[in-house]
Structures are given as structure tokens and as C-alpha cells.
Amino acid sequence: GDNRSSGRSSTELVAYKSVNDLPPPRGEMMIQVDQKNEAILLPIYGSMVPFHIATVKTITSQSDTNRNCYIRIIFNVPGTPFSPHDANSLKNQGAIYVKEVSFRSKDPRHVNEVVAQIKTLRRQVAARESERAERAT
Amino acid sequence: MADHLFNSISLGGRGGTKPGQMRINSGGILWKKQGGGKAVEVDKSNISVLFWMKVQRSTQLGVRSKDGLYYKFIGFRDTDVATLTTFFRSSFGITPEERQVSVSGHNWGEVDFNGNMLTFLDGSKQAFELSLTDVSQTQMQGKTDAILEFHLDDAAVANEKDTLMEISFHIPNSNTQFVGDENRP
Numbered sequence: 001g002d003n004r005s006s007g008r009s010s011t012e013l014v015a016y017k018s019v020n021d022l023p024p025p026r027g028e029m030m031i032q033v034d035q036k037n038e039a040i041l042l043p044i045y046g047s048m049v050p051f052h053i054a055t056v057k058t059i060t061s062q063s064d065t066n067r068n069c070y071i072r073i074i075f076n077v078p079g080t081p082f083s084p085h086d087a088n089s090l091k092n093q094g095a096i097y098v099k100e101v102s103f104r105s106k107d108p109r110h111v112n113e114v115v116a117q118i119k120t121l122r123r124q125v126a127a128r129e130s131e132r133a134e135r136a137t
Numbered sequence: 138m139a140d141h142l143f144n145s146i147s148l149g150g151r152g153g154t155k156p157g158q159m160r161i162n163s164g165g166i167l168w169k170k171q172g173g174g175k176a177v178e179v180d181k182s183n184i185s186v187l188f189w190m191k192v193q194r195s196t197q198l199g200v201r202s203k204d205g206l207y208y209k210f211i212g213f214r215d216t217d218v219a220t221l222t223t224f225f226r227s228s229f230g231i232t233p234e235e236r237q238v239s240v241s242g243h244n245w246g247e248v249d250f251n252g253n254m255l256t257f258l259d260g261s262k263q264a265f266e267l268s269l270t271d272v273s274q275t276q277m278q279g280k281t282d283a284i285l286e287f288h289l290d291d292a293a294v295a296n297e298k299d300t301l302m303e304i305s306f307h308i309p310n311s312n313t314q315f316v317g318d319e320n321r322p
Contacts, residue, residue: 015242022193022240029153030298039242043297046149046209048193049265052242071299075244077307079281094312095245098257099282102303110298 015039015052022048030110031071031103033117038125040073040118042101051075051098053125059118061111069111071103073118139163139224143217148177149197149209151271151287153297159210161221163228166200168210177208181229188234189218190263199236205252207268239264248306255285267304282307 029043041048077097147154165181186201196213239262246259274286284305
């Protein structure tokens with residue numbers, strides 16, 4: 001929605017207002033990308049946990065010799081160069097951050113899809129925010 | 138004797154959710170995995186805390202036992218919640234607490250430990266929780282990052298396509314909660 005219009009320094013970063021706004025559950029729990037709400041949902045201990053796309057710094061995938069696939073997501077945390085969370089980190093003095101998560105996946109095709117979707121969504125949101133910032137100056 | 142039977146209640150935990158059946162009566166609670174296998178039984182006298190949390194499309198019942206174990210059961214309807222709340226009060230002498238889930242999508246918050254559970258909170262709302270009994274290794278990276286690695290073995294059991302293997306927390310120097318404790322984040 002447009003309540004995120006204050007841009008990247010927004011401290012009102014909100015993916016969902018209510019638990020009922022989350023996308024419907026699937027049979028098998030897996031990482032989901034919600035383009036509309038600009039969020040990713042991660043299966044953590046039997047729950048789908050949303051993270052706003054603006055909290056995501058990088059996503060990578062990798063496979064090992066046993067044909068296991070892994071997805072690694074690194075989040076923005078304060079104190080790293082070019083972190084867009086500086087306004088938040090000032091406001092959230094004393095907060096603890098989720099910095100990185102790693103998932104093992106049973107499905108290589110799904111891994112490639114998720115990585116591509118998240119990268120695209122990140123790019124779109126970043127482009128829109130920088131456009132907005134330019135217009136504001 | 139009141140006996141409440143629920144035919145589709147899932148046990149949530151590492152690996153996702155397992156479908157099963159739940160029986161709640163004056164003796165306590167009993168959950169059995171669909172098709173046999175795993176069962177969870179908590180005697181009335183061993184229950185320390187109960188709580189309800191609205192989740193996606195249903196309500197979750199959290200059960201903490203006096204010996205420090207914790208279970209979450211997913212799939213209750215609003216009518217079940219009302220009935221069971223009354224039952225827990227009269228039969229167990231316990232009033233379930235109500236918790237709220239955070240869906241804001243923030244990656245910052247607070248970490249709370251209770252028994253073997255780590256809970257990540259956004260304000261007063263719960264973003265997610267993890268069981269430390271599934272953690273195989275913890276590491277500090279530098280002075281500010283704590284890494285938790287999970288066991289590999291049971292990762293393939295349930296209905297999850299993607300399974301959490303590792304999570305790390307960044308604890309800025311401005312955080313005063315865990316100063317001087319390098320064994321825990």
C-alpha cells in the first residue's frame with residue numbers, strides 16, 4: 001500500500017496488517033514469495049513467517065555433492081555499509097536482528113524459482129524507491 | 138466426563154506440521170499422529186501454561202509442561218476455542234493466555250528464552266519460535282553474531298519442502314540484554 005511511501009527509511013515498514021492477510025497455506029510448507037505484499041514467507045517451526053522484501057539483502061542458492069539444495073538469505077542489519085536500515089537501527093536501539101537463514105530444499109526447481117522471484121522483487125522495489133527518492137529531491 | 142475429540146489437529150515443530158487427532162479430557166491432553174507413530178501426552182498435573190494464538194486460518198494451542206517441554210497444536214476453530222477455554226478453566230484450573238502473532242515482516246525485535254524455547258518478538262507480538270533442543274551447534278561470529286545450527290537427521294520427516302538448517306542473529310553493541318554471555322545470543 002501507499003503507507004510505505006516515505007521510502008526506504010520508512011520505519012513503518014509493514015508487510016501485513018493481520019494474520020488473515022497472509023496468502024493461503026499450501027499442502028507442503030515451503031518458501032513463498034508474495035509479490036503483491038512485497039514479502040517472502042519462510043517456514044519456521046510449522047509456521048509461515050513473513051519478512052518484508054526490504055529487509056532482504058541478498059539471496060543465494062547452492063547445491064552439494066549429495067544433490068541437496070540450499071537457499072541462503074541474508075538480511076539487512078545495522079552497521080553494514082549501504083544498509084538501508086539506518087533510520088530503523090537508530091529507532092530500534094537495542095533490538096536484535098535476524099541476520100541470516102539457511103534452508104535445505106528437496107526441490108531444485110523450486111529453489112531456482114524462489115531465488116529468481118526474490119531477486120526480481122528486490123530489484124523492482126529498489127528501483128521504485130530510488131525513483132521516489134529522486135523525485136523528492 | 139467431558140471428552141473433547143478433534144480429528145484434524147496438527148503438531149507444529151521442526152520439519153513443519155504433522156496431521157493428527159487430539160483428545161482433551163479431565164486427565165490431560167493426548168495427540169496422536171495420523172497413521173500411528175508419534176504421540177504426545179501431557180497429564181493435567183504436568184501442564185504449566187496454555188495459550189491461544191490466532192494463526193493463518195485457524196487458532197493454535199500452545200502447551201508448556203512443568204518439565205520444560207513445549208508443544209504447539211494447530212487447527213482449532215473459534216467455537217473450539219470458546220469451548221476449550223471454559224473447559225481448561227473448570228477442569229484444569231488454568232486460564233489460557235492469549236498471544237498475538239506478528240506479521241509485520243520485520244527482521245528486528247527481541248529474543249526471549251523460556252524453557253527450551255527461543256521466541257523472536259516484535260513488540261509484544263510473537264514473530265516465530267524455535268526449540269533449542271533441535272540446535273546441534275551454536276557459534277559466535279565476531280562479537281555481535283550468534284549462529285544456531287540445527288540437526289540434519291530428522292529434517293526430512295514432515296510436510297516441508299524447505300527446512301531451516303541455520304539461523305543467525307545480529308546483536309548490536311547497543312543491546313544490553315545479553316552482555317557478557319557468549320554462549321547464548
